[in-house]
Amino acid sequence: MGFSRVVKAQMTRWVKSEFFRPQNLIWNFVLPLTWGLQFYFLYIPFQFGEISLQFIKVSNAQINLVGYTLSGQVCWMLFVNASIFGGAFFLRERWGGTLEVLFLSPASRMGIITGTALAGASNFLWFIAGLVIAVVLLNVQLNIVSWVAVVVSLFVSFLVLIALGMFFETFFIASRLGGMWATAIQEPMQFLSGLIFPIQYLPKVLQVLAITIPFTYVLLIVRGTLLGSLTLESIVWELSILIFMMFCLIGLCLVFLKCVEKHIKRHANLTMF
Numbered sequence: 695m696g697f698s699r700v701v702k703a704q705m706t707r708w709v710k711s712e713f714f715r716p717q718n719l720i721w722n723f724v725l726p727l728t729w730g731l732q733f734y735f736l737y738i739p740f741q742f743g744e745i746s747l748q749f750i751k752v753s754n755a756q757i758n759l760v761g762y763t764l765s766g767q768v769c770w771m772l773f774v775n776a777s778i779f780g781g782a783f784f785l786r787e788r789w790g791g792t793l794e795v796l797f798l799s800p801a802s803r804m805g806i807i808t809g810t811a812l813a814g815a816s817n818f819l820w821f822i823a824g825l826v827i828a829v830v831l832l833n834v835q836l837n838i839v840s841w842v843a844v845v846v847s848l849f850v851s852f853l854v855l856i857a858l859g860m861f862f863e864t865f866f867i868a869s870r871l872g873g874m875w876a877t878a879i880q881e882p883m884q885f886l887s888g889l890i891f892p893i894q895y896l897p898k899v900l901q902v903l904a905i906t907i908p909f910t911y912v913l914l915i916v917r918g919t920l921l922g923s924l925t926l927e928s929i930v931w932e933l934s935i936l937i938f939m940m941f942c943l944i945g946l947c948l949v950f951l952k953c954v955e956k957h958i959k960r961h962a963n964l965t966m967f
Contacts, residue, residue, distance in 0.1 A: 697805040704809025708783055709816050718779075718817045747922065748894045749914055749932060755922030761834050764825065765917045766889045769851065771821045773883075773909060776859030778876040779814035780807075781866035793867065797958050803951045807867075811859040815852075836920055843926040846933065847915040854908050854936050857943040864950040888913050908939045 712718060745762045746754045757765075787793035796806065838844055865875060884890055886900060887909040893901055904910050911932045918924035926933075 697802040697808075700802045700805025701809040701812065703801075704806055705813045705816070708810065708813035712779075712783070712813070713816060719820055745892060746894075747888075747892055747914060747917060749918065749924075749929065755918050755924055757917050757921045758835060758837070761836070761921040762917060764834060765920055766913060768821075768825060769855070769909070769912050769916055770884070770889055772815060772818050772852065773855045773858060774880075775817045775821075776811045776815045776856050777862040778880075779817060780810045780859055780863045781876040783810050783814065784863065784867045794958065797867070797955065803955060804948065807860045807863050807947060807951070808856075810863060811856050814859065815856060837923045838920060839923045840919065840925040843919040843924060843929065846926060847919045847929060850933055850936055850940075851912040851916055854912060854940045854943075857940045857947075858908055860947050861943045864947050864954065867954065883907065883909060886910070908936060908943070911936045911939075 744756045745759055747757055748754050784793060787796060797803065862876070862879065886896070886904045887893070887907050888904065889909075893904040893910060896904060915924075915929045915932050915936070918929055
């Protein structure tokens, strides 16, 4: 089966079976708001009204604290849905005994990964509903000077987070410990990417690690264009880095999928580690 047909089939199957699950409603509608409030109240004892972000070509951008925490949750929940939920889907396939059959079929391997990531990302629509309520209740003020920059930053961020989700999914399909790996990557990602606090406050050694994480740049450009009045010219370097990282992630997916396929054909199972 071709790539597009497999993507459509995977999305249709998982959206129909998962979109209305109570677990997805809690993860996307309730938890993001409580997490955002938790991060917000971490700053209250220090009486911060604004957070300063540092960019490659812009010295800093002043971001409203409430907007800072909520915008971080927007990016984080899209990543969670595209990667961790995708990992959960594959784990359910493994329990049902259908994962090996799926990957031994002539279906496009990349189509399976892409369709699963997009199906997981569809749950993000629940979070959008909760986000609108939070924005209204908390009276979040946007600071936009270029809608073109906003649209481009959101579009590129979506593609990169889907690619990042696909990258992690290629590992989840090959391990019985996919759930454990999915949980283990969350804390380091949150800490190093600037989700909770800006990366310029990290020790220098950890800053080097932070700038290698695509999620770091996603947070910068989304926050900068929505809340920091940045233009497209102001984030061109961050966008270029993200696009480069996206192609690298897709290339790594293809390489690892070939390794997985060879293992499946040789041993007829997906347990590599």
